[in-house]
Amino acid sequence: MTPLERRYRRLLAFYPRPFRREHGEEMLAVLLESAAEGQRWPRLGDSANLLRNALWMRRLGADWPNTHHPRLWLMVRLLAGTWLLILTAILCGYGRWWGLALVPFALLHFALALRLGRFIGRGADGPPPPGLGVS
Numbered sequence: 007m008t009p010l011e012r013r014y015r016r017l018l019a020f021y022p023r024p025f026r027r028e029h030g031e032e033m034l035a036v037l038l039e040s041a042a043e044g045q046r047w048p049r050l051g052d053s054a055n056l057l058r059n060a061l062w063m064r065r066l067g068a069d070w071p072n073t074h075h076p077r078l079w080l081m082v083r084l085l086a087g088t089w090l091l092i093l094t095a096i097l098c099g100y101g102r103w104w105g106l107a108l109v110p111f112a113l114l115h116f117a118l119a120l121r122l123g124r125f126i127g128r129g130a131d132g133p134p135p136p137g138l139g140v141s
Contacts, residue, residue, distance in 0.1 A: 009046050011038060017053055020060035080122040087115030 014037050018030050037052065048056075090112035097105025
């Protein structure tokens, strides 16, 4: 085991154990593959990102699988898109026409919700494929 791998493993140890079991080796492989030739220490940005995400996941605790459920994200996307449209209407009602700049973002949320809805409609189980806007 190289010093860089050992140091990355220490950073990955901050993640919850169930997550590490499922994704730890894959994350480690990506980190090591993206490392520069002869690199001995994790880059500061990589370290900060790993620690921030690990703490975020620890805060979620046992609810981590539920927060990545497609039906939950479908509701989040629909609510976010609806809120952006309501906010646009309010801003335009007060003469703030720059509020129309929010419409593309609302449409993006609705498009992702549509893709999630189709994914759910197929009866697929487990996490959705990449590109559906689910973290």
